[in-house]
Amino acid sequence: MKISKHTDTTLEDAAQAFAALGSEQRLGVLRVLVRAGPVGLSIGELGKATGITGATLTHHVKFLTHAGLVDQVKKGRSIICAAVAYDTVDRLSQFLLSECCADAEADSHGHHRKNNV
Amino acid sequence: MKISKHTDTTLEDAAQAFAALGSEQRLGVLRVLVRAGPVGLSIGELGKATGITGATLTHHVKFLTHAGLVDQVKKGRSIICAAVAYDTVDRLSQFLLSECCADAEADSHGHHRKNNV
């Protein structure tokens, strides 16, 4: 049963998302947000938790938001950020692993698991 | 059974691994290897499959190998590459998501799943 169709994650999108995770600073930011859960944190609180300053933090959060890993909602004069990484990471794993061994029909044993993350 | 010892994934390692995935070229390379399965492909075959040339391909494969996503074994005058991304990706998801909502004890409903990728 083939599931994914044209709504598929493109290589470009997936690479962009992985790249967003591929920085210690951003990964730290995202982990703080994951810990915070759906309630989220403002940019300011995020700054205190991570030690990253204004323009730099904006830059990194934008990167994460573009990659679909973080959601931002305006609330008063703050902006609340929340991780939406849960499903996205599943999707990315899927993108990378779902076609595991598709080209290796010949051998009879010793494969890795198929269509299973 | 291979179990990771005291070597818990560090932020640095995780970021490095995600960064390795965060390039269209490398993600393409890795996907070809994932499709090929445990049998693997030589650098040359990988080059034909991806259209990336000598020094550049070496560079990218090295990146992936360092990140623990690819294994290399010398065989004759070729080098056989195989994806070991399966467990690594699990480990990375875990690193990112396992502490989901740990800081959000206050609210009673509406969280995302916990300790589950």
Place this chain on the structure above:
DNA sequence: ACATCAATTCTATATTTCTAGAATATTAGT
């Protein structure tokens, strides 16, 4: 209206990564 707070955009510099040509191993065949 004014002052303040929160975050962004503008701008510029520093650093890292990408790409690829050329030279250098290393292995295999004759």
Place this chain on the structure above:
DNA sequence: ACTAATATTCTAGAAATATAGAATTGATGT
């Protein structure tokens, strides 16, 4: 030993990303 095949290191210019100071926008309170 010589040649071809496979892949790597060396090297360097191009491109992208990181960092941060200063000016700017937008919202809130007095």
